Amino acid sequence: MHSIDLPSKPPTSPHPILNLSFRIFFSAAALFAVVTMVLWAFVFTGHTAINAQVLNPLYWHGHEMIYGYALAVVAGFLLTAVKTWTGVMMPYGYKLLGIFSCWLLARLSWLAFGLGMTIAGSSVSWLYVGAVFDLLFIGLMAFSVCRAVLQVKQYKQLGILAKLVLLTVGNGLCYWGIVKADMSMTKIGIYLGFYLIIGLVLTIGRRVVPFFIERGLSGINTEGEKQTVTLRNSKAQDIASLLFFLAFFIVDLFYPNKYLLTLTALGVAVVNTVRLVGWYHHGIWQKPLLWSLYVAFLGMCLSFLLYALQPWLGYNHNIAMHGLAITGIGMITVAMMTRVSLGHTGRNIHQPPKMVKYMYGLMVLVFISRVLLPLADMSHYLLWIMVAQSAWIACFVLFCISYLPMLARPRPDGLFG
Incomplete structure (x- = not known):
């Protein structure tokens, strides 16, 4: 039997x-x-x-x-x-x-x-x-x-x-x-x-990031035509990014040397900028869930450039560090959470809450106020920090308003997840 x-x-x-x-x-x-x-x-x-x-x-x-x-x-x-x-x-x-x-x-x-x-x-x-x-x-x-x-x-x-x-x-x-x-x-x-x-x-x-962009842009375009978007990725870029970042990490944390810091930080910035060129598609600017990821990675590249220039221009090391933290942690996590929460709760990733663009805009404001404005005007440093703190808080308040209800409710399709 x-x-x-x-x-x-x-x-x-x-x-x-x-x-x-x-x-x-x-x-x-x-x-x-x-x-x-x-x-x-x-x-x-x-x-x-x-x-x-x-x-x-x-x-x-x-x-x-x-x-x-x-x-x-x-x-x-x-x-x-x-x-x-x-x-x-x-x-x-x-x-x-x-x-x-x-x-x-x-x-x-x-x-x-x-x-x-x-x-x-x-x-x-x-x-x-x-x-x-x-x-x-x-x-x-x-x-x-x-x-x-x-x-x-x-x-x-x-x-x-x-x-x-x-x-x-x-x-x-x-x-x-x-x-x-x-x-x-x-x-x-x-x-x-x-x-x-x-x-x-x-x-x-x-x-x-390239997976989300490909998924977000492939399908029927505005002219009613079917399109398939395929972005460029390179194993050589992956290895170069990893090696440059590992070297940068060791130099900045354990062996501070301005020449090595500039070389390694510039290496990370250049490799990932080239990577972003391969990921670019003009259609991302029509979809906040996509351009937010792209802008976050672009901000990371700019922050590594700030690390490379810091020993020569004399601004505080924590400006570059905060730039990397805001884009590489703050902005990228908000972009990821807003996208993942929709997909995994069975909602349409092409129709995010209207507030998402304001969340991303506020996170861009955090970067401008905490990183770029102090570079231009240190005399109002405390003001710039307070603006950045307020924009950060406002961004996550909007996230809580838009996303906490869907995260706490069952999927509309009744599936477990």
């Missing part, structure tokens, strides 16, 4: 927001982006009781933007994308809630420290609590990705897994520096995390 395989029970979760990781992590990242920037505005102007002897307030801000906001978006994207890449079901329901809870508890601990709250008279205790849940969060995320990749033997994805392992190391260095009262160690951990995220964006972006 032949055995009959009964269909497996379809997955269920206690709430739609726990169906797949992008739902809860994108929602939380957007809310956190608002809360942490509002608090940073108070910390920056000296209106909180943050303990600067335990942790430089600049490092508090840097840590939470990298290991708080950016890693939440990475978790939402990776734990969803790996399911598509491997066909292996990723954590959902209560398992996903467990991973998310570790991220949330770590963020609440850092917010408490930023507000100057204490445990038994000590504010640093909050960071010890944060360390436990932060490292647990990254470890669980890396384990979930590793299990799926190894199960189907997709060893080409191990590069992404290696970056997650190194992010765990970077975050560990941050906490080790806090424990040992060694701010230089904490700084290394923050910059290590920052450049690893940028490396992840360059790696994943090379796959998804």
Whole structure:
């Protein structure tokens, strides 16, 4: 007799927001982006009781933007994308809630420290609590990705897994520096995390940006004709981008030399500008979900150029760093979240909410105000920062208004996802 395989029970979760990781992590990242920037505005102007002897307030801000906001978006994207890449079901329901809870508890601990709250008279205790849940969060995320990749033997994805392992190391260095009262160690951990995220964006972006543009433009054009858009990609460009960025990363973090910094940063900028030329299609300007990705990568190229010129023109290093952070983390994540959220909730990617163009415009304003205007006029530096902070907050408020309802509701087609 032949055995009959009964269909497996379809997955269920206690709430739609726990169906797949992008739902809860994108929602939380957007809310956190608002809360942490509002608090940073108070910390920056000296209106909180943050303990600067335990942790430089600049490092508090840097840590939470990298290991708080950016890693939440990475978790939402990776734990969803790996399911598509491997066909292996990723954590959902209560398992996903467990991973998310570790991220949330770590963020609440850092917010408490930023507000100057204490445990038994000590504010640093909050960071010890944060360390436990932060490292647990990254470890669980890396384990979930590793299990799926190894199960189907997709060893080409191990590069992404290696970056997650190194992010765990970077975050560990941050906490080790806090424990040992060694701010230089904490700084290394923050910059290590920052450049690893940028490396992840360059790696994943090379796959998804041309894919999204091709998908977004192929089909019936405005003249009613069928068109197929195919963009240029090059293995040689991928290798050159990786090698130049790795060299830049090492030079800027561990071996500061203005000649090497200029050479490596210029190499990254040139290779990725050439890559953007191959990705260009005039049709992107009709679709905000596409031009936002393109502009984000263009901003990254400009930021690497600022790194290359900084030793010779004498402006502050953090201007180039913030340019890369705003475009390579802020702008690219907003562009990705707005596109991925539509596709994975079963909505039409060709009809995004009308507010998306304003979100992208506000993120461009963040770049102009935080990076370009200080280059032109340092006498109003505080004003430019306040404008950038306000534009950042407004961008994510619009995201929350437009996207949180769809992220919290079931798919219109009734499918699980």
